[in-house]
Amino acid sequence: MPKNNSHKVPMPTLERLATYLTALVDLTERGMATISSNEIERLTGINAAQFRKDLSYFGEFGRPGIGYDVEELRERLAKILKVERSQPVLLIGAGNLGSALVGFPGLRAQNFHIVAVFDNNYNKIGRRLWDLEICDVEDIPNTNKDIQARIGIIAVPSNAGQDAANKLVAAGIKAILNFAPTILKVPDDVVVRNVDFVQELAILAFHLSEEQPSV
């Protein structure tokens, strides 16, 4: 009975957990009270046994013959993923992408709050991005002494990515969401996830049949 051992949970399981949570939030809004693993499969495309196995890493959640209480499962998953409480997030890069992220309604809805924005461009520092003042990247460690954020987002051009990562790490950030198309070198106790639009498109392009290009 492996209850919580954070480090033995397979990454694919973790990624699906986030998917289940998304689905459950949706179900809550639609007022559904209970759900079976089979319905989860229909909804998410993820195999019902897989769903049950994924949950089993963290304990027992359902009742045989009945299914899962939507509200309870949502809460427990939120707790496992640590999104049940507000998480402060630091953002580096006040460009188009950074702007889109600050304005993204989904983040707030799921308890992630971008509380500070930084840039290294002196034309931007001091200006506002939505309701936040853009600060100098050099101020990151200082600012984070108060905020104590542990999550950072890098939304800068690739050549500035590593530098941004270094500054975040120096400020005590332990988890980085990286949009810069660069492989970041960080200490072992810092987790990085990369999101690369171009790579995603390339993978999609691979699946296209040969034939005509265009443009």
Place this chain on the structure above:
Amino acid sequence: MPKNNSHKVPMPTLERLATYLTALVDLTERGMATISSNEIERLTGINAAQFRKDLSYFGEFGRPGIGYDVEELRERLAKILKVERSQPVLLIGAGNLGSALVGFPGLRAQNFHIVAVFDNNYNKIGRRLWDLEICDVEDIPNTNKDIQARIGIIAVPSNAGQDAANKLVAAGIKAILNFAPTILKVPDDVVVRNVDFVQELAILAFHLSEEQPSV
């Protein structure tokens, strides 16, 4: 000797291929002529044997004792991922994220060209997003008769995601990059990749130690 069999290539291999390509573009710019699988490991964090095995799905690329010709490998990977020629891309959603995507320099650099933007908001239709005119989503099939794009990007709120997907499919799109936090139902011959910022942050949050929240 499985040369090209597109359908037997494991997805993880494909994802790494895109990573290698990113690294090689970088190496080309830095003027490096050849590289060994060990150096690839140092650069990307991906195991050297893994790199060689990944390539082996597509043929032979290196020379024993020497390594790989950076320029040649880059070209061949680009060809495999079908990014060696310009790809037209349709975008649905002219919000903040859509705007960031159109303005994203990396796309153009890797031969992906957003050639048309659509929205269902009548306040936006007819306006401009960068150098593109925002069109009515209803015009997608018609517009794509000329363009013949096969890749589409969905950057709309979650409740509009499935609708956008349906329209893209109706217009002949075969590959979709989906930023809406919804599970899309599409025909078997259409490939979807989901990018969900909130899920990524949730996965990061999971890895944080317990302790204080904030905000």
Place this chain on the structure above:
DNA sequence: TTACACTTGTGAAATAGCTCACAATCTTGA
């Protein structure tokens, strides 16, 4: 010419992840 250091490509072994299938549990209704 030979020995040495390096590096690829790839079967085979090891690891990781997924799915099946079923005992155990629970509800409902007669």
Place this chain on the structure above:
DNA sequence: TCAAGATTGTGAGCTATTTCACAAGTGTAA
């Protein structure tokens, strides 16, 4: 109270992916 039907949690088997380890190819320097 009992039988039928639904559904969970999980060991066991299966499939997929990663890593190992080595024969074979290549360049360098004596």
